[in-house]
Amino acid sequence: MLVITHLGKALCTAHAGTILRELELENPVARMLGAASQAQEEETGDGANAVVLLAGALLDNAEKLLRAGLPVAAVRDGYDAACKEAVQLLPGLACHALADLRDPAGVAGALRAAVGSKLFGYQDFLAGLVARCCVAALSPEGAFEPDNVRLCKVPGGGVTDSCLLEGMVFCTEAESQVHQAHEARIAVYCCPFGLARSETKGTVLFQGAAEMRAYGDAEEALLGRRVRAIAEEGASVVVVGGRVDPLALQYADQLGLMVVRLSSRLELQRLCRVVGAVPLASLVPPPPGAIGHCRRVYLSEIGSTAVVVFRQDGGACPVATVLLRGATHELLCSLEEAVTDGLNTYKALVSDRRLLPGAGAAEMALAVRLATLGTYLPGPEQYGILEFSQALKILPAALAENAGLPVNETMAALEALHQLGTATAGVRPGEGGAPTMDAAQEGVLDSLLVKERVLRLAAHTATTLLGVSHILVAKKSGGPKVRGENPNWDLEPDALE
Numbered sequence: 328m329l330v331i332t333h334l335g336k337a338l339c340t341a342h343a344g345t346i347l348r349e350l351e352l353e354n355p356v357a358r359m360l361g362a363a364s365q366a367q368e369e370e371t372g373d374g375a376n377a378v379v380l381l382a383g384a385l386l387d388n389a390e391k392l393l394r395a396g397l398p399v400a401a402v403r404d405g406y407d408a409a410c411k412e413a414v415q416l417l418p419g420l421a422c423h424a425l426a427d428l429r430d431p432a433g434v435a436g437a438l439r440a441a442v443g444s445k446l447f448g449y450q451d452f453l454a455g456l457v458a459r460c461c462v463a464a465l466s467p468e469g470a471f472e473p474d475n476v477r478l479c480k481v482p483g484g485g486v487t488d489s490c491l492l493e494g495m496v497f498c499t500e501a502e503s504q505v506h507q508a509h510e511a512r513i514a515v516y517c518c519p520f521g522l523a524r525s526e527t528k529g530t531v532l533f534q535g536a537a538e539m540r541a542y543g544d545a546e547e548a549l550l551g552r553r554v555r556a557i558a559e560e561g562a563s564v565v566v567v568g569g570r571v572d573p574l575a576l577q578y579a580d581q582l583g584l585m586v587v588r589l590s591s592r593l594e595l596q597r598l599c600r601v602v603g604a605v606p607l608a609s610l611v612p613p614p615p616g617a618i619g620h621c622r623r624v625y626l627s628e629i630g631s632t633a634v635v636v637f638r639q640d641g642g643a644c645p646v647a648t649v650l651l652r653g654a655t656h657e658l659l660c661s662l663e664e665a666v667t668d669g670l671n672t673y674k675a676l677v678s679d680r681r682l683l684p685g686a687g688a689a690e691m692a693l694a695v696r697l698a699t700l701g702t703y704l705p706g707p708e709q710y711g712i713l714e715f716s717q718a719l720k721i722l723p724a725a726l727a728e729n730a731g732l733p734v735n736e737t738m739a740a741l742e743a744l745h746q747l748g749t750a751t752a753g754v755r756p757g758e759g760g761a762p763t764m765d766a767a768q769e770g771v772l773d774s775l776l777v778k779e780r781v782l783r784l785a786a787h788t789a790t791t792l793l794g795v796s797h798i799l800v801a802k803k804s805g806g807p808k809v810r811g812e813n814p815n816w817d818l819e820p821d822a823l824e
Contacts (some may be wrong), residue, residue, distance in 0.1 A: 356386075356792055363788045367780060372473075372671020373441045373773075374781040377722055378788070381781065384718035385789035392710055403790045405701075405711015410786035412700060412712075413693045413719075414779055418681065420689055421775055422751055422767040425680040428465060434458035434673065440685045440771045441672040445665035447756070449486050453662075456649065457669035460491050463647040471677050473670040477597060477648045480659040483630030484652035489662070492648045494638040495601050497594065500626065501635060502571045503579050503586040507625035511585070514562040514613045515595060515604045520579075520586060521572025522550055522610075547574060554578040556612040564624050568595050568606075585624065587635050601637060601646045672774055681775040684766035686753025687723025687741070689778055694719040695745045715786075726754040727762065737762040 352358045360379050368375040389402050425437050435458035443450025464475040479496045533539045564585045571588055579586050589595055599606055604619025623638045653659040683689040694716040701712035727737040741763050744752035753766035
């Protein structure tokens, strides 16, 4: 989809979270659906589109029941009962469980569907890349944070040129003439690399040329002593977060120091975690415990982009970097979205390792079971349960439509297989052959935790909107008009006639 933002920026993406984030929604119902999608995106990284589709289908089906005369309370009770029953049925549909969180092959199989839905065709390569990255960033205690994985987009090359580095990569150049350091000791400063300057203007009165020369020489000598003190503490690389003074850079070149400037404070904090350094607020000699260590720091060129690489090959590194390559900016953004969703899905797998059959198989299985429950359940809530089961079919129908398959024939064949007891039957995304497949055998798997949150969030959004009886829109009040030359300024024109 091509999205034009309010700033005139064009975005070509198929990511539901990005589309809803960039759209300016005015309708209150649409804004609530967008907020639910964003919540799902932030919590699990996957299923944002499923929340919108399912919640929209629930609202459409509720309209039919309300027009038929069913009370709102009965519809909401039916939806709540169906959601609880679906959540209870999900564990019985689990077909696989991730045995080892540190097995790249097993993790890649679990992430294949989440990554491939954003960039189809590269799902095997990207799933393996994200799996290696997640395993590298997994802590010894078994905790995983997506913030420990940094994405660096470098234009040029192909998607398969993307790689994983144990360390960090910055799209910047070295300020000094020294461009590499082995077994580097790193000093990190949040301040400029030079003498501090006052924020206000000052006046210095000199009595002669000798005092002027002495003033300049004293300032240069002070700066030289500070840079020399940093080198005497054993530091070979200096990373600063502010401007680099040319005089200080000259002293650094004389002493063989490599100087790198990073403008982002967040990047400085991540680098400190990688090398084990403590950021200093002023240009003073670093204490022994504040100096970090890195196996190799060097300036390189990838494509036509200069990068500075901090590598920790073979050592313990809490942060990993995925170097993304692509021919266009839109492709790089799609790669970033796919990798980010894969990282969030792995975080969900750390909490719950159970996996469900994908490709719409879990939704169709739930729809068949809920339809059976609603048929034999007495009371007006059964109509809400039946409509909930029909709403679940919107997800495999959307998959069939996106795959270019005949929707009616595919849905009929898929429902027939589930009626016969094949709970792992799903929609085949590729061309040719039968429109259905065994999702478990094909390796198309979804996280159980993601599916559970999709059901809960969509049902909660729909029932919340069904409970709304009035919508109050707050607008700026008009007030009386400004008094003008007309003595009858406060009367309407028709009243004067």
